[in-house]
Amino acid sequence: MVWSFQFIHYLCGMWRAAVSGPILFVLYIIDITALIESYGLSCHLYAGDTQVDGSCPVAAVDTLSSNVSACVRAISSWATSSRLLLNPDKTETLWCATIHNRNTDC
DSSP: OOOOOOOOOSSSSOOTTTTHHHHHHHHHHHHHHHHHHHOOEEEEHHHHHHHEEEEEEEEEHHHHHHHHHHHHHHHHHHHHHHTTTOGGGOOOOOOOOOOTTHHHTO
């Protein structure tokens, strides 16, 4: 198989190609991983979706909740500065606990 490439000079924008698209997307959003980890959380990235994960002992629930809230605000700011949009209609929180550690007042 013979590959042929043609170079074109662009003044602005991003050129598109089957291979470069995913690579450029990863390079574009790689900062979000460091941002999330700076709040003591971990993340999973898939296509345009980002899942933020955290866990804690019962005594640290308030701290984790504050960290998650601050992280979401920071992600929203990062998205705005990166010309992206955080969709509040698709932003969800899932809180899990064992039956022994649940606060039934929540």
